[in-house]
Structures are given as structure tokens and as C-alpha cells.
Amino acid sequence: MTEHTDSTAKLTEEQLIDRAREALSDSSWVIGECAAQWTKKYAKGRTDADFGAMVGLSGDQIYQRRRVWETFGDVKDQYAHLKWSHYYIALTWDDAPECLQWAEENQATAAELKAWRRAVNGEDLSISEPFEEYPTDSEVTFVSDEPISVKDPSEYDQLERSGLEPGSREQSEAAATVAGHARDMGGSGNEYSPFRSGAASPAPKGSGSETAVVAKPEITPEQAVKRICSAVERCHKMLTPEVQSAFSDLSPKLKKRFIKAISELNSAAAKLQ
Numbered sequence: 001m002t003e004h005t006d007s008t009a010k011l012t013e014e015q016l017i018d019r020a021r022e023a024l025s026d027s028s029w030v031i032g033e034c035a036a037q038w039t040k041k042y043a044k045g046r047t048d049a050d051f052g053a054m055v056g057l058s059g060d061q062i063y064q065r066r067r068v069w070e071t072f073g074d075v076k077d078q079y080a081h082l083k084w085s086h087y088y089i090a091l092t093w094d095d096a097p098e099c100l101q102w103a104e105e106n107q108a109t110a111a112e113l114k115a116w117r118r119a120v121n122g123e124d125l126s127i128s129e130p131f132e133e134y135p136t137d138s139e140v141t142f143v144s145d146e147p148i149s150v151k152d153p154s155e156y157d158q159l160e161r162s163g164l165e166p167g168s169r170e171q172s173e174a175a176a177t178v179a180g181h182a183r184d185m186g187g188s189g190n191e192y193s194p195f196r197s198g199a200a201s202p203a204p205k206g207s208g209s210e211t212a213v214v215a216k217p218e219i220t221p222e223q224a225v226k227r228i229c230s231a232v233e234r235c236h237k238m239l240t241p242e243v244q245s246a247f248s249d250l251s252p253k254l255k256k257r258f259i260k261a262i263s264e265l266n267s268a269a270a271k272l273q
Helices: 013-022 028-041 047-054 059-072 084-089 096-106 110-120 153-160 168-174 223-238 240-248 250-271
Strands: none
Touching: 013 028, 013 047, 013 084, 028 059, 028 153, 028 240, 059 084, 084 096, 096 110, 096 223
16 A cells, blocks of 8 residues: 555545545545554454445445555645546556656547557557446536436326426435446547647547558657656665565566666766766
8 A cells, every 4th residue: 555644544444434425525635544443443444335335336346445545645746737537547557657747748538548548558548448337526517327217297297286306216326336338428429539739749630530550659858768767766675575585485587677678777877877
């Protein structure tokens, strides 16, 4: 778990729950921070689902927010233009720092970030991605995934005349789970374009149906150095005492590969001095 200097560190369990409830409509970060503190200090064998029941979210929703906070809570202030959804989609990416840096520099949406990363990896953008739950802070309308009956509009007039409240539908509207895949669209609501004009990396020419594979976007030397810095800093953090102590137990092939990679990086850096 990532350590943070948390504003919630001294809160009681009841205060953490109250703060998370207050943040339901506007901040997944606060919910994630509260969930992380609760898990660390008060869970005592209880799970995200237990915390979610007290707050008003599902266990999966709490887990998502907690993991995003634990992973990115200490760096989110470095990216002023990014939303919580950017961090959520990057949660399992090995190259998350570089990708988030690109999104920050280009003020890209979460969908544009995903498309850019796919293009960098040589993927065919004309092929849709597999279904993926895609929650955001305020960009998604939560709808029920429970089947409901469809009423004829005329029935509501009959209900009103009979004095009955059409509000009996509230049970079908109460659930707050993501049942569909959210896709960011342009302002016109037309066909999605993965790259905006003016972004540092060029957009593919022509329509999606005409472009099978998008060419790998070129980056400037400054962008390249920034990404290298992010990658090296991330690697250094991963080289924990535990990893160092276990290094001698690794396979000779892997150890040789690691030493060679570090040596080549040192040699390249020495030429720049």
C-alpha cells in the first residue's frame, strides 16, 4: 500500500464513513482516501463491501476508488488537468506515469488517452476494445442493471386520475451500478476521434473506416526525456530492499539481463554529461 500524508489519518471510523458519504456526489478521491484509511485502521477482517454498505456504494466501487487512491494519491496533484477517470483506466498500466504525463501535456480526455496508448502500442484502432467497466467522477450516469417493466405513457395519466403516485417506479431506479460502457464523445456527439487537433501527437488521417492501423505518434526530445525520467524514477521505487535481497535468488539469465540494461543506461547517460 502506498503511504500518503493523509488528511484523514486522525479521523475516527464514524468520521471516515461520514466524510465518504458527503463525497458521494463529487469526489471519488475522498471516498478512496477514506476507504484506504478505514481498511488500514478499522477493517479488522471486514471488506470493501462492508465499507460500501455503510457509505452507499458497492464493494467493487469502493475497491476501485481505494486502489486508485493507494496507487496515485501521492502524485495526482502533479497533473492539474486530469480527472479521476484517467487514473482509473491507468491503474494496471506498467507505463502509467508516461501515459498520464502525455494526457496532462495535451489536456486529453480519458478516452483519448486510451486511444493514444493503443496507437503507441501498434494496436488497430478500427477494432473495438473488449467490454470494460469505465466509471468516472461525474461523467457517467449510474443506471440500474435490473430488468424493469415498460409502461405505456397513457398509464401514467390513469394513475394520476386515480390518485396513485407514479413514483412506485423508484425501486427500479434506486440501484447505482454501472451497467454500460461509458464512451467519451466529442462535443457534437458524432463519431469518436481519438486525437484532438492541436495535440502534440498527430491524429490519424481520414475516417476510422479508412485507417486500419494508426502510425506510432512521434514525440519531441523533451517529451522523450520526461518519459524516461518517469520510468527511471518508477523503476527506482520498485527496487525495494525486499527486491534487492531476493535478487541473488533470481535466474542467472534474468540477473544478466538486468545488469546489462542498467549498464547500457549508465553508459548512455554518461555521454550526456
